[in-house]
Amino acid sequence: MAGIVGKVTWKAMTGVIAIPVGIAVSKSIAQVWITARPDNPPRRPTDPNVSWGDAAGWAALSAVGVAVGQLITTKGATTLWRGLTGDEPPPLQEKVQTSARRQARANRRISTRAGKALEQSA
Structure with a gap:
């Protein structure tokens, strides 16, 4: 559901x-x-x-x-x-989705920073 x-x-x-x-x-x-x-x-x-x-x-x-x-x-x-x-019940599904979105944003930030660091070192 x-x-x-x-x-x-x-x-x-x-x-x-x-x-x-x-x-x-x-x-x-x-x-x-x-x-x-x-x-x-x-x-x-x-x-x-x-x-x-x-x-x-x-x-x-x-x-x-x-x-x-x-x-x-x-x-x-x-x-x-x-x-x-x-x-999982709806409240737990929402928590899992929110957590996944936060993790994806954090991963994007990390990869962006790592890319910029590589560009600067090159």
């Missing part, structure tokens, strides 16, 4: 994977909080009744959860994409 169809399919696939992952991560974060602390997690850390320590702890735990959720979603979607299509 290439072009716009591949990109739309990729976004739909990651969205479908992200929903259950997000639910599981949210429940896991709450369970970790309850295991570590006897009280319920502060759902609104900006509430004046929530201590700074609880607010900061909840924010840090939530940030870790978001990062893990994104990792699971991206890796899962990439594995599924490769299994279904046999190709």
Whole structure:
């Protein structure tokens, strides 16, 4: 799959994977909080009744959860994409193409400089 169809399919696939992952991560974060602390997690850390320590702890735990959720979603979607299509997903294809273009430009610069150096030495 290439072009716009591949990109739309990729976004739909990651969205479908992200929903259950997000639910599981949210429940896991709450369970970790309850295991570590006897009280319920502060759902609104900006509430004046929530201590700074609880607010900061909840924010840090939530940030870790978001990062893990994104990792699971991206890796899962990439594995599924490769299994279904046999190709790299669109974001990785774009990175490979960009890298190849950069390498080609660098090679052209090097060969141009080498040619000029040879002309000057002759």
